[in-house]
Amino acid sequence: MKLRFLFSTLSVLLVIGLIHWYLGWNGWEYLRIVFGLENPAVYSIVIALLALSYILGRLGQSVAGLRSVAKPVKLVGSYWFAVMEYGLLLFPIADLLVWLLTLASVPYSQAVTLVGTVTLVTLAAILIRGSWNAWTPIVRSYNVTISKAAGSYKSLRIGMASDIHLGTIVGNRHLEKLVAEMERMKPDLILIPGDVIDDDIDPFIRYGMANVMKKLKAPLGVYAVLGNHEYYGGHIDRFVAEMKAIDIPVLMDETVLVDNSFYVIGRKDLTAARSDADGRQSIAELIAPLDTSLPLILMDHQPSDLEQAAANGIDISLSGHTHRGQMAPNHLVTRRMFELDWGYLRKGGLHAIVSSGFGSWGPPIRIGSRSEVIQIDVRFE
Template sequence: MLAFIFAPFYILVNLYLVRWVLRWTGACHKVFGSKTFRVIFISIYVFASLTPLTSFVIHSPAWLHRLLEQISNYWFGWLAYLILAVLLTEAVLFAVRRLRGKDFAEMQRVRQVQGGIALALLCVVSFYGMAHAERLYITDYTVEIDKPGEDMTVALLADLHLGYSTDPDYIEEVAQAVNEMRPDLVVLAGDIFDNEYEAVPEPEAVKALLKNMHSTYGTYACWGNHDLKEPILAGFTWSTKDENKNDPRMERFLTEAGITLLADQTETLPNGVQLAGRKDPARAKKVGEARRTPEELLGTLDQSAPIFVIDHQPKELAELAAAGADLDLSGHTHDGQVFPGNLIIKLMWRNACGYLNVNGMHSVVTSGVGVWGPAMRVGTKSEVARIHVRFTG
């Protein structure tokens, strides 16, 4: 329903952007003011701007559906930066008018320069963001826990978002990076899927790659808010109340990939570490499941032994600390993924990304392996977090 509410606004914004680009290009050269150029540009623009809708309604053939989904994901990133570029240019032009009182001819020259810079930045930033999203980084953290135990290394992954923006070769790179760490424990902190199991590229191959991640104690995961079956239209969920959003293929995928799912469950590792995996609050609500509180989940554990928690959203940090957690492993935020989201996200979360000590509990939030929505990263990075845990008790 929200998609339809925002549809008129989306149409008006795109009409303004088309008019703005054509006015700028027409001011640069007469060729760009020709009817032929305008028809070609408008046709391409309309096709791209409609892909959020066409990818939603066209499901056959499969290759066309996938292509439309991929274009739609890139489109949202380009659209966001086109809007920013136009707003910046218009702000500068407004300031020139107010301060200098330029006449029309001079304003046309200013518009040519400003518009050229704006569109050049749009292309540079967007292409950079597309390429940068596929570059994998390793981020190191060291935490000290005042409890007895053997030092260990934890590989933290989150937000794979296996779907239309996923390349199996990239997943292979992720698996290789994890294996090079020689971790004792591998953790997947939710959003393994991207709302649609059918979107997973070459699921058997991806499954085998994830199964090939080696560690001393195995791979454990919790669900995220996107780990369910739920149609998405232009970024908005689209479903009916009586629809079953649980997709058994997702859990079966994890099992066959050698990944142990902890859904409000705990398990004690051979080294004595007690590992708890939480249900995601958004997912639990949509599938009609109850969710245990931190006290209910951790209250029966041995508080003198180390307690690690996998929780997709870093929402209840203080509550987990009070319940006895020593290390909380999360994702979800993507660190904002694209500028200026990386600045805004810090206003929304106590620990938006990175490390934070919360009342003695270590909180590590990773920016994630994959992307959601715009298949870009600007101002953030795709990463696997390597956490060196030192026990000092």
């Protein structure tokens, strides 16, 4: 097992090293030709630091004396992830174009200058637009009808925000935008299906994010569930206590009968199956003691169990996790991984909704997806 781990680690490091060599070589060719640079030593150090910046930032944020430096270093490293991905997509095309231009008798220096400048502008445009998509949330609305009575309620408006990822990158400023959108929406009920924090709970506490979270108000309450990142952080009990203190219950394989009219069901994340000593309950186990003649609204962070949700009479299933790939063309991967990786699906009597999320993981960049808040208007018949 140790040899396998060592081999896997070395293989990953080799791949990362080759990627940075390729990206770095392309960048150096452009700088050498356009600006006449001759010694790549400083440039090589900069590329090496960029390659390590996210890791250094993550390590530094847990050391009290380094936090002020670690935060911007981690942010730079996060953006570097996006540069890596889109560099790997753009640079091979650029290299091919340079080669074709040289075949057409265009001098190499001119070809590199022309193609390199266009590539650089394209990459900058992707990062700028992607950053705007990440920091400018929109509201997506869905209308669903449930063929059940819900006490005296004929309709219900649910506000939903998944994958907020509060931490050193997504913080109070972005969270205030969520509060403002919910105040405009005026939902009867607010649901948060997981990944409220981005692994480490320390920034949530240090920057007083609970003081902003507690501004989320709805007449029928605010409820959350755990996502995989809460489990990665390893401070479940502390996180649940912090949320409870601001009147946001975190449902861990628990159900709540709201106003004797409908149920909110909160599952532990799929990660609990291997990292929680108690595991997690199946949907069938969760609903066994419930009056299933009432509407059943399920929060399950990962949309991996829609078949069972439909088979067990769940009326609305709310999930996140996928970020819709966050940066295209990653959505082609999430689309293969999940029956529904984003949007709405009717599956028998089930209305399944998967959000691309309100925050972001890694780079605060979204291409082919948006930071979003979900409004669900439910009609009971």
